Amino acid sequence: MGGHDHDNQIYKVGQATVAKADANAKTVYVHTLRYNKNTKTATVKSALRRVNAAVPDDPETAAVVAKWEQIKNESLASSGFDPAKMVTKLSEPLDCREAVVRHTQCKAGALITAAMTSVARTKPDCAILNSGSIRVDDILSGTLTELDVVRMLPFGGGITEVQMRGLLRKTLDAGLRNKTNGGYLQLHNISRDEAAGKWMVAGKALDDAKNYRVVLPDFLLTGNEQNMDFLKASADADGKSSNPDILSISKADPKDKSDLRNDVRQAFIAYLRRK
Numbered sequence: 001m002g003g004h005d006h007d008n009q010i011y012k013v014g015q016a017t018v019a020k021a022d023a024n025a026k027t028v029y030v031h032t033l034r035y036n037k038n039t040k041t042a043t044v045k046s047a048l049r050r051v052n053a054a055v056p057d058d059p060e061t062a063a064v065v066a067k068w069e070q071i072k073n074e075s076l077a078s079s080g081f082d083p084a085k086m087v088t089k090l091s092e093p094l095d096c097r098e099a100v101v102r103h104t105q106c107k108a109g110a111l112i113t114a115a116m117t118s119v120a121r122t123k124p125d126c127a128i129l130n131s132g133s134i135r136v137d138d139i140l141s142g143t144l145t146e147l148d149v150v151r152m153l154p155f156g157g158g159i160t161e162v163q164m165r166g167l168l169r170k171t172l173d174a175g176l177r178n179k180t181n182g183g184y185l186q187l188h189n190i191s192r193d194e195a196a197g198k199w200m201v202a203g204k205a206l207d208d209a210k211n212y213r214v215v216l217p218d219f220l221l222t223g224n225e226q227n228m229d230f231l232k233a234s235a236d237a238d239g240k241s242s243n244p245d246i247l248s249i250s251k252a253d254p255k256d257k258s259d260l261r262n263d264v265r266q267a268f269i270a271y272l273r274r275k
Contacts, residue, residue, distance in 0.1 A: 109186025132182020
């Protein structure tokens, strides 16, 4: 059986065996069933086998895989990515599982929001990222490649800089209520004093009268994130916002390929290579 758990597990329930292997085809369970015709009884022996180079490829399956690998590589190359190219060596595993990124502030969220801040053209006070942007749902370790970054952030998308006042608190409160789903926010330079029930920006209590410069994904301004329809906004040629609660909007010129705000993945890759 399969499921949304990542670690192998096996249970005996009465006479039944319920088992699943690790995610992403790292292992498989092999169940050997024997039936004794004389006693009319059956036995099940379950063994967890690791899938590695010692397991030979099925030629027909390998041919299909090779075809789609080529399609994948050509598609990524056309978008400016080299799948096999190293981005960085991870000093410790990077846990990107949904059980982590949609429930708590995590290392992956901290790195991506820091990368977003690093490419901003203003001096942002903070950054937010909807955790549903992180889709790899796995623990990454060792060499991180450009393919891994695309797996982490398959939707890509641009990075926008906005100015807002009281709307920041409303956004952070909505993100907190979105815990367990993709609308839960990963935060940069923002924390929460749970004892006092207060949001802190750069170590100071959030001030609804202050104009904050916030970096966020373009997607959030569509208003399509859960419980965040109030963020829907667009900008005219002068950066004037259609949303009265968002004072200004600054986006990259899509034609300027050097502006890393055009794709959060390129911003993330550049940030990790500088670290």
